[in-house]
Amino acid sequence: MEPIGFRYAFTNHKSQLEGPIVEPIGFRYALTNHKSQLEGPIMEPIGFRYALTNHKSQLEGPIMEPIGFRYALTNHKSQFEGPIMEPIGFRYALTNHKSQLEGPIMEPIGFRYALTNHKSQLEGPIMEPIGFRYALTNHKSQLEGPIMEPIGFRYALTNHKSQLEGPIVEPIGFRYALTNHKSQLEGPIMEPIGFRYALTNHKSQLEGPIMEPIGFRYALTNHKSQLEGPIVEPIGFRYALTNHKSQFEGPIMEPIGFRYALTNHKSQLEGSLVEPIGFRYALTNCLWSVWWNLSVSPLLWG
Numbered sequence: 001m002e003p004i005g006f007r008y009a010f011t012n013h014k015s016q017l018e019g020p021i022v023e024p025i026g027f028r029y030a031l032t033n034h035k036s037q038l039e040g041p042i043m044e045p046i047g048f049r050y051a052l053t054n055h056k057s058q059l060e061g062p063i064m065e066p067i068g069f070r071y072a073l074t075n076h077k078s079q080f081e082g083p084i085m086e087p088i089g090f091r092y093a094l095t096n097h098k099s100q101l102e103g104p105i106m107e108p109i110g111f112r113y114a115l116t117n118h119k120s121q122l123e124g125p126i127m128e129p130i131g132f133r134y135a136l137t138n139h140k141s142q143l144e145g146p147i148m149e150p151i152g153f154r155y156a157l158t159n160h161k162s163q164l165e166g167p168i169v170e171p172i173g174f175r176y177a178l179t180n181h182k183s184q185l186e187g188p189i190m191e192p193i194g195f196r197y198a199l200t201n202h203k204s205q206l207e208g209p210i211m212e213p214i215g216f217r218y219a220l221t222n223h224k225s226q227l228e229g230p231i232v233e234p235i236g237f238r239y240a241l242t243n244h245k246s247q248f249e250g251p252i253m254e255p256i257g258f259r260y261a262l263t264n265h266k267s268q269l270e271g272s273l274v275e276p277i278g279f280r281y282a283l284t285n286c287l288w289s290v291w292w293n294l295s296v297s298p299l300l301w302g
Helices: 287-301
Strands: 007-011 014-018 028-032 035-039 049-053 056-060 070-074 077-081 091-095 098-102 112-116 119-123 133-137 140-144 154-158 161-165 175-179 182-186 196-200 203-207 217-221 224-228 238-242 245-249 259-263 266-270
Touching: none
Parallel strands: none
Antiparallel strands: 007 014, 028 035, 049 056, 070 077, 091 098, 112 119, 133 140, 154 161, 175 182, 196 203, 217 224, 238 245, 259 266
């Protein structure tokens, strides 16, 4: 079958496509009962319309939506849906012919805008993140701090008071340290290749062994545990995992009219064997296909 909107031609002993055949705007080519026909009409995206530019069917627009509204599709008609609520603390404006948000409208520190009964109002007071406090710098409401937490602890909120909770378990393979007045993780502590750190009964231990991805192996490069490879699979085979062992599965059939080759250490498809115009290679009972490709096809098509 030829791709819809194209037709087969024969040039320099190769089967190629001639076209494209331009589809009418708002329609697309489809295949019905083995014939190439037009299917449609195709709905245009809301706020756009189909146009024909440089022999291609494309969308022209956008058609501006009224601010605070959006285009919707109801009963096969393009209409306005809304009004759309503006994000709290912002308002819709029209700048450079685009509908955008103007603002922000400053919220009082420690408060935030909320939506109650379809009105934008202030909700609060809002608790400051533990270990920080609200401040006003350069006309923006931001957090000032941080207030240092002891290493291995974190601030928590209990009975409306900010207190220390802990001790906090360090991420496996790391340890807490104090560097440049910040509480951070120091490490990593190297895990043996093919293992990973796990947390069991509040102790950091090794869990494993971890299966390596098929066709790769674990190696240690630049002090990091990483995968080395890929290990090249024999052409026409692929790595599979059977009974917890990495083995070859196959053989894998090559796509008809192609053959497997090895280029730049990757298994890829080489060719193609040219199919007769209007025909395609098929695979029937496997042996028939092999016989055809190896014996008859070379005689017919070279």
